Amino acid sequence: AEMPVRSLERDASYPLVIAGGHACYNPEPMSAFIDAFVIGEGEEIIVEVARTLQQMRDATRDEQLHAIARIQGMYVPRFYDVTYNIDNTVACIEPNTPVAPARVLKHVVPVLPKPFTKFLIPNIDTVHNRAPIEIMRGCTRGCRFCHAGMVTRPVRERPVPEVMAAIAEIIENTGFEEISLLSLSSSDYVYVDELTKTVKEKYAESGLSMSLPSLRIESTSAELLDRIGDTRRSGFTFAPEAATEHMRNRINKYVPDETVLQTARDVYSRGWRTIKFYFMIGHPDETLEDVQAIADLCNAVLKEGRRILGNKATVNV
DSSP states (O other): OOOOSSGGGOOTTSOOOEEOSGGGGSOGGGTTTOSEEEOBOHHHHHHHHHHHHHTTTTSOHHHHHHHHHTSTTEEOGGGEEEEEOTTSOEEEEEESSTTSOSSOOOBOOSSOOOOOOOOOOOSSOOTTOSEEEEOEEOOOOOOTTOHHHHHTOSOEEOOHHHHHHHHHHHHHHHOOSEEEEESSSGGGOTTHHHHHHHHHHHHTTTTOEEEOOOBOGGGOOHHHHHHTTTSOOOEEEEEEESSSHHHHHHTTOOOOHHHHHHHHHHHHHTTOOEEEEEEOSOOTTOOHHHHHHHHHHHHHHHHHHHHHHGGGOEEEO
16 A cells, blocks of 8 residues: 555555454564554454544644553553563663653453354355354463463353354354354363253254364363254364373363363264364473473374274374
């Protein structure tokens, strides 16, 4: 659009460039190019920003940004002076105008807004050919590597009737045949048993499929697997992150090896053919033996699957 790349070179004749999302909790690398950052959740704050700017169409860019800086959760880089250490890490950030707060507090949406239910329908088959509903935001687990689990606190859970109403609207508006129940850890959702039971009872005959894409090994019960067992999913995804018990303990995500194997047996014995595991390499104090254990654990899981399903069982890593 031939806009100047640097924020200071753009006046009020240009659109404001605003960035948000989890990466913006570390805004400084992009601070020369972005007019304002949203720190926190965006549903409410973006409306507040838009209404503020509506009333300031004829104001200067500085006046617009001064007004935005008063909104909790907005970080306007030009109103702060940053000093760097010799190794280029940030030493100190201080406001250079009374309007800018010394510390920007993240914006939190206290009650989750009504789920969106009027999706555009693709006319080709897509990878994620389903409608998502956020059933819970936040996580209390405190896994040491997890950025999202920390910055999305506190935990907020959506009541089951609200989820069911959203599913009914989505089916009516779109015709999607699969609903994805989203959160950082769907099996930790307090009402997961009630919700999956209600969905199964209401939509068993219609062929509606539900997926829980973020399951924890230790909180996924055989009963939960049974309730979503009539869906057309080909497999389950779990994220042990590390393959040895002591490394999982190190990252505060402890699960015994036997629990991993038992969960695999529960999944395969209910007809699912594929288990996908996520692992990370490069944990603190990790050894080559810990890395080799990834292959060993996956082979052990595959062995359980082959015993139950024969060559139909697979493990994706």
